[in-house]
Amino acid sequence: PKRLVLVLGDQLDLNGAALKKLNFETDEVFMVESIDEAQYVWSHQAKIALFFSAMRHFARSLRALKYPITYIENTPLSIVDALKEKLQQDNIGRLICIEPGEWRLKQQIEKLASELSISLEMCEDDHFFCTHQEFIDWTAGKKELRLEYFYRLMRKRHNILVDAEGNPEGGQWNFDQDNRKPYPKKGPGMVDEPVLFEPDEITQEVIAFVKRTYPKHPGSLEAFRWPVNREQALEALNYFVEYRLRNFGVYQDAMWTDTPYGWHSILSSSLNLKLLNPREVIAAVLTAWKKYALDLSTVEGFIRQILGWREFVRGMYYLDMPGMAQDNYYGHERALPKWYWDGKTKMACMKDAIGQTLEYGYAHHIQRLMVTGNFALLAEILPSAVCDWYLAIYVDAIEWVELPNTAGMALFANGGRFTSKPYIASGAYIKRMSNYCGSCQYKPDVRYGENACPITTLYWNFLIKHRTQFESSPRTRLMTANLKRISDEDQGHIVAHADQILTHLDDL
Ligand code: FAD
Numbered sequence: 001p002k003r004l005v006l007v008l009g010d011q012l013d014l015n016g017a018a019l020k021k022l023n024f025e026t027d028e029v030f031m032v033e034s035i036d037e038a039q040y041v042w043s044h045q046a047k048i049a050l051f052f053s054a055m056r057h058f059a060r061s062l063r064a065l066k067y068p069i070t071y072i073e074n075t076p077l078s079i080v081d082a083l084k085e086k087l088q089q090d091n092i093g094r095l096i097c098i099e100p101g102e103w104r105l106k107q108q109i110e111k112l113a114s115e116l117s118i119s120l121e122m123c124e125d126d127h128f129f130c131t132h133q134e135f136i137d138w139t140a141g142k143k144e145l146r147l148e149y150f151y152r153l154m155r156k157r158h159n160i161l162v163d164a165e166g167n168p169e170g171g172q173w174n175f176d177q178d179n180r181k182p183y184p185k186k187g188p189g190m191v192d193e194p195v196l197f198e199p200d201e202i203t204q205e206v207i208a209f210v211k212r213t214y215p216k217h218p219g220s221l222e223a224f225r226w227p228v229n230r231e232q233a234l235e236a237l238n239y240f241v242e243y244r245l246r247n248f249g250v251y252q253d254a255m256w257t258d259t260p261y262g263w264h265s266i267l268s269s270s271l272n273l274k275l276l277n278p279r280e281v282i283a284a285v286l287t288a289w290k291k292y293a294l295d296l297s298t299v300e301g302f303i304r305q306i307l308g309w310r311e312f313v314r315g316m317y318y319l320d321m322p323g324m325a326q327d328n329y330y331g332h333e334r335a336l337p338k339w340y341w342d343g344k345t346k347m348a349c350m351k352d353a354i355g356q357t358l359e360y361g362y363a364h365h366i367q368r369l370m371v372t373g374n375f376a377l378l379a380e381i382l383p384s385a386v387c388d389w390y391l392a393i394y395v396d397a398i399e400w401v402e403l404p405n406t407a408g409m410a411l412f413a414n415g416g417r418f419t420s421k422p423y424i425a426s427g428a429y430i431k432r433m434s435n436y437c438g439s440c441q442y443k444p445d446v447r448y449g450e451n452a453c454p455i456t457t458l459y460w461n462f463l464i465k466h467r468t469q470f471e472s473s474p475r476t477r478l479m480t481a482n483l484k485r486i487s488d489e490d491q492g493h494i495v496a497h498a499d500q501i502l503t504h505l506d507d508l
């Protein structure tokens with residue numbers, strides 16, 4: 001009997017677990033471009049265009065290989081409703097798919113299968129090093145879930161940067177301390193730009209469609225140059241390891257105006273759509289390490305992001321959903337300032353990070369964590385509103401990776417389930433790591449008053465407000481130590497000024 005093989009927009013690998021099961025004689029592939037899905041999350045136009053274009057390219061490859069396929073373009077139905085219609089129309093009793101990267105969709109597909117009484121084979125996504133079961137086993141009996149120990153296990157288990165005895169290459173597991181430098185005073189100098197791809201015919205058609213269908217959605221399509229198929233993703237990977245990886249480590253945390261990509265790989269969207277497999281990315285990095293005699297600290301730093309963080313947050317997502325989406329440890333309730341959607345703010349750092357996000361659908365990790373994320377935490381914004389923004393606005397955003405990073409890491413919304421303390425910083429950190437403050441009307445070192453940097457004011461206000469909690473733990477005690485150097489009178493001014501800011505966030 002016929003089986004339907006559902007391929008979702010972020011499962012674009014010809015060797016994917018579900019496609020491997022396809023019987024060319026009897027089965028059929030099913031793909032849906034759902035307008036509803038793109039609207040369910042108020043997405044950046046470039047994110048919608050990337051998904052649709054990559055899906056159409058993938059469908060073209062499948063057709064060229066003679067796969068039987070039904071591809072539904074631009075349906076107003078949701079993915080699940082379109083799937084239901086297809087299963088019913090063709091009277092199909094068996095469905096195969098890879099587990100979706102979004103908990104909601106996984107539940108909906110399971111519900112549909114039971115409602116229609118069809119058999120569902122949901123394969124685990126093998127584009128990850130760690131299976132769900134392995135992650136659950138690792139968490140068993142642990143009081144604290146920390147990236148570092150998980151990462152070491154992954155290194156050993158997959159024999160990556162370890163010697164024959166299982167010791168870390170270079171005698172150290174982690175070279176993070178070497179990877180936190182700002183750019184030189186004069187700026188990053190010549191950065192080798194990443195490879196960017198001119199939109200081909202399919203992409204141009206999709207771009208025109210997105211402009212017509214989602215004119216009010218945020219973001220621009222003018223700079224759309226993302227890899228949309230496997231060949232382009234491989235080219236981007238090869239270029240990165242050959243020319244850009246060498247400077248990735250040192251300047252990983254650095255920020256500079258008009259430098260949207262720095263030395264980052266911008267491979268996340270290709271990895272998340274499964275145009276690339278993380279195993280081949282790590283293999284390419286290890287080959288480049290030897291071939292170009294790269295620093296171990298750079299290579300380790302990059303591998304930690306993929307083998308460590310990427311795997312870790314995925315494990316946490318499936319472990320903690322659905323609760324993770326509702327977590328609100330501090331009980332924050334404020335609305336997201338309007339300028340998150342148009343970049344119109346006087347704060348130079350936020351303007352730059354949001355501006356490039358609207359232009360490209362991209363910002364690098366420190367911009368997401370320590371600029372837009374830090375502000376959202378200090379400004380006491382409702383976590384789910386912040387998560388909606390991150391899910392909407394980045395081309396690489398899929399819930400399994402966006403939510404733990406935003407709710408868990410940036411907002412501390414789960415009370416530190418996998419981070420030891422909130423990632424908060426004052427304007428001084430942004431001043432050290434960027435050139436933003438030089439062109440800002442606010443002053444990073446001023447704590448209250450007209451010229452005060454809102455981030456600095458809100459930082460001290462946050463520490464004053466949560467002083468007791470911070471002092472109760474040895475991990476956070478140091479953060480409040482500096483409060484002792486601020487007089488009670490000045491602390492009063494900070495709190496008063498912070499109140500003023502918090503009630504007028506849209507005016508910043
Ligand atoms: P690089 O800096 O070149 O890093 C290499 C790769 O490592 C990335 O491509 C990515 O696959 C992986 N990686 C690095 N850091 C992380 C991390 N913290 N979690 C998971 N993988 C990581 N990443 C997404 O892919 N999708 C998201 O929706 C997303 N949302 C985020 C939201 C917040 C608030 C924060 C703080 C981080 C978020 N990240 C997300 C993680 C990270 O910022 C991006 O993966 C990274 O900026 C992508 O750019 P890049 O490919 O140039 O990464």
Ligand code: SF4
Nearest residue numbers: 347349427437440453
């Ligand atoms: Fe950002 Fe404050 Fe610096 Fe302005 S002064 S750029 S708001 S950190």
